[in-house]
Amino acid sequence: MYKLTKAILFVSLSALSIAATAKDLPGIGRTALTNEIAAWDIDVRGDFKGLPKGSGSVAQGATIWEEKCASCHGSFGESMEVFGPIVGGTTTADMKTGHVHSLADGSEPKRSTLMKVATLSTIWDYINRAMPWNAPKTLTTDEVYAVTAYILNMGDILPSNFVLSDKNIAEVQKTMPNRNGMLSQLDPKNTKDFNMWKVRGKGDVKNPACMKDCIKTVEITSVLPDYACDAHGNIAEQNRHFGAVRGADKLIACDPHPSVAELNRIYNTPYHPGAVGSMKPVTFAITKPTTVAPEIADTTGLEMLKQNKCTACHGMTKKIVGPGFSEITAKYKGDSKAEAHLIDVVTNGGSGVWGGTMPPHGHIKAEYIKTMVQSILTGAK
Amino acid sequence: MSNELKKPGRIIKAPENFIDVSLSQAITKDGLNEDRRNFLRKSFVAASAAVAGGAMLSQGALAATSVGDPLILNHTEYDQTLGLPVAANPYGVPSKYETNLVRRESPGLTQVGGASVAFSPLQGLFGIITPSGLHFERHHQGWQDMDPTKHRLMVMGMVKNPKVYTMDDIMRLPSVSRMHFIECGANTATEWGNVAVPTVQYTHGMISCSEFTGVPLSVLLDDCGFDKKNGKFVLAEGADGSGMTRTISMESALDDVIVAYGQNGEMLRPENGYPLRLVVPGVQGVSSVKWLRRIEVGDKPFDTKDEVSHYVDLMPGGMTRQYTSIQEAKSVITTPSGGQVLVGKGFYNITGLAWTGRGKITRVDISTDGGRTWRTARLETPVLSKALTRFNIDWVWDGSPAILQSRAMDDTGYVQPSINQLRGVRGTKSIYHNNAIQSWRVADFGEVTNVQIN
Incomplete structure (x- = not known):
């Protein structure tokens, strides 16, 4: 009897342990096929592992650039209107040293892609996976080589007759301006600087955690700049209208701003209410209770323009990739055929009017397109 | 460091009320218009002169009158009428009075909403869990609401058996539920040089914390037989237009990285990577790749855009620290x-x-x-x-x-x-x-x- 119990116990325990620590997961997942792996394994590493064969010239790149890239990045890759600049701030001396001097002396406040990127593979990989911004993964392999070559040409790294390919890209890497500019936390030789990759590393900045008599005087060094005082809208409407605090509907501290010197005098002088040491005559701003229920209105044209991602390329007033809505409103003012024309352009695509290409949007319901066009023509609100 | 609530110190009573009853009632009913604001400002200056500079407006001050609070003395619109039935909102929504605390963009920070950030309203949140609808957003090429039945995860690279998993597969596996913060590496970036933005939403609102549910990444790596000797790094890649990629340390991958589908008891929100995302605890948020579709095991870091050009730290002297993943205290x-x-x-x-x-x-x-x-x-x-x-x-x-x-x-x-x-x-x-x-x-x-x- 004892033996039997023990045997049963043994069997059931082993069954339990198999269930709890199963290394095999029968019925879960399946082996990936070679062509599936090839379709998704698109990353290209710093040593160019993963780079597909192909080539593209600077001249081909220039043509693609004008058509698909310049509207965001500018004709010379220098634009900061939509994204950061791609080109600028590097010199032929940097190409020799592999250190971008303007990063050291701060002479170029806006850091361009070519100033920062050490590995050419990264530029190739990113164009291939994510560009053009509104139609990613639509360039062919050769087109990616061509656009990469043209960027390097704009940065005076490659001559205008160059053809970039998988054969010569490693040579071009040796001229990248910031190729020696990285202090990798993963470099085993970099033993002093191992703080920010390892989870339990010691930080590089120390604070002794003093508890009393820590400082003799309070020194305020920076306050909200005047231009930022109203930039974030009415803060009263960004806080509850009840509770421990309210949001300020206008920052009194900004109006006018006390000087940093004046603030430091106040914060280092014993306080007497109402005395000269006080900060300011009291003009307390009472916040606006915003207890009005939200309107559950029908979806507006503007909301539909956002939901259908139109605002990714069109600003409310200004051009982003395509024209701003108010620019369209102005252009077609009084034009009775405008509605039908714009419905056609949105549905089927168009080009030429604003110096770019409007892709077709036939997948959006016709009635939605009509509402959105009407909303734009009447001044989208 | 005790967790017991200590007795508060001496509570100073609110100063004398300075607003008359009819104005108090009008404000409660209709809010403040310009006339009332000006009147209150003047009253306040007078009152504060009398009490030496301290009286503030609160509902307590508004309501405490010698004749009694009408909100107490009278019946209300709620206590003499019938309320709404159950399931009037099948998926519950916040009170109509809670419209102020929402995700917001910081004006001028970015030029296009598809490559931008919306900040969490930390100024009014409680506890440690961020409501899923208020989790900060950072997208590099817009967000997508992906069909979960069409989603696939591939684990490949230095593994014996590269595999494809569906959501059905992943949700059958042993799961963990853990609370972790996700903080964008650029949180508080605007304040490096000087003060730049007015509120905590914009200074610190690129952090949120959720209970994430999913499969430990180590389970999938084991299932595919990853190369334990030479596999030092993992690449995570997203299924969206940006195809976000980041290198993750094998140490983290085997420790506490989660392939997550759940967030605060429900599925992930689309803005947070529905139906599948990586959660890399303690590391710059960009590593917690949303819409996760591929994991590759490798022997070297992958030098992706967001660890070469962005999410790196330019140091004095012009050298750039790279692979600076950890978000410190x-x-x-x-x-x-x-x-x-x-x-x-x-x-x-x-x-x-x-x-x-x-x-x-x-x-x-x-x-x-x-x-x-x-x-x-x-x-x-x-x-x-x-x-x-x-x-x-x-x-x-x-x-x-x-x-x-x-x-x-x-x-x-x-x-x-x-x-x-x-x-x-x-x-x-x-x-x-x-x-x-x-x-x-x-x-x-x-x-x-x-x-x-x-």
């Missing part, structure tokens, strides 16, 4: 905080959040005098590894100018630095990893503004 007072106004003198609960990417928060100290003296705050439970920790401390505001600061410590012994200690090592050209102590100036008229102090 940091804290911020969320109430009272920038742009807020105290409703009167007296008792307040100073409250805020602390976190560290290296483990657990062990202590948070608070100063109300600009760093001359510090007191240790209460840490509220739970205090979890690589999760937000809520702290609270009592404060009686006597109406004098104050500067509020918080300073976090973690279980590696690291202490959150001042902005100048940070700049002393890292310079001012960095964008990422600003974990400096935040200072909020409280003026004698109750308004709180963002300042930096030495």
